[in-house]
Amino acid sequence: MSKKILIIGGEGNGGVVAACIEDMRLRHRILEWEVAGFINDYEQSVSGYPVLGGTGDVQDILRRHSDYYLMWAIHTIGRNYLIEKVFNKANIPTERLATIVHPSAFVAPTAHLEPGVFVMSNCYVGPSAHIGLCCMLMANSLVAHDTRVGPLCHFSAGSITGSYNTIGKCSSIAYGTVVLEKKNIGNFAVAGASSLVTKDIPDGEIHIGIPARFMKKVMEA
Ligand SMILES: CC(C)(COP(=O)(O)OP(=O)(O)OC[C@H]1O[C@@H](n2cnc3c(N)ncnc32)[C@H](O)[C@@H]1OP(=O)(O)O)[C@@H](O)C(=O)NCCC(=O)NCCS
Structure with a gap:
């Protein structure tokens, strides 16, 4: 049942x-x-x-x-x-909390998904990646090996998050964005749509563009 x-x-x-x-x-x-x-x-x-x-x-x-x-x-x-x-x-x-992984997604056997994670069609989660509580990986989004993601983050369709990255809590990687490897994306941070993240994004900041630069702060709750 x-x-x-x-x-x-x-x-x-x-x-x-x-x-x-x-x-x-x-x-x-x-x-x-x-x-x-x-x-x-x-x-x-x-x-x-x-x-x-x-x-x-x-x-x-x-x-x-x-x-x-x-x-x-x-x-x-x-x-x-x-x-x-x-x-x-x-x-x-x-x-x-349910954890849902679409059957077309690839999640490496050594990756760890915390409870409440949602992984949509054609996603990729690399070896030793760690995806925090209630994160959402939308269609065709990729999180590469050894990247560590905090709770409540969102990866929009077509985003590519490289290896050895650290992402805090409640952060967003928007449509089609690429995050190069070994970057720190803070808590409540946003990498805006179609951006190329080449530098760290501090807590509560929105960065956009190629290469991504500070745009504005996220709204206070
Ligand atoms: C970062 C983001 C939130 C900014 O949105 P916003 O605050 O509403 O920005 P606006 O639309 O008011 O745009 C302000 C300016 O920035 C520009 N801009 C907005 N987003 C941009 C982006 N990602 N890259 C480059 N320029 C951008 C606009 O063209 C506009 O420029 P102008 O003032 O010269 O006309 C938005 O780009 C984004 O990434 N949204 C998330 C998309 C997504 O992944 N959705 C998933 C839903 S499941």
């Missing part, structure tokens, strides 16, 4: 998670997970699924549905402090 999952988020990232699970079920006959609905602070339904409550209701929902699992899918690029704030409010027990 499939395990029931509630997706915390909206139709952007959350809709991608739902589509991934549907694809695993329908095309690949992997029936481990079944989407039971969403948790969302604003909508009544998301991508055709019912919303069971808001982020403040997570504890209550987990009590009422003791066999349900959760997938975190909130990542507001440019408002990165907000992600941690909402995540802490939800206070999800680690053992109730």
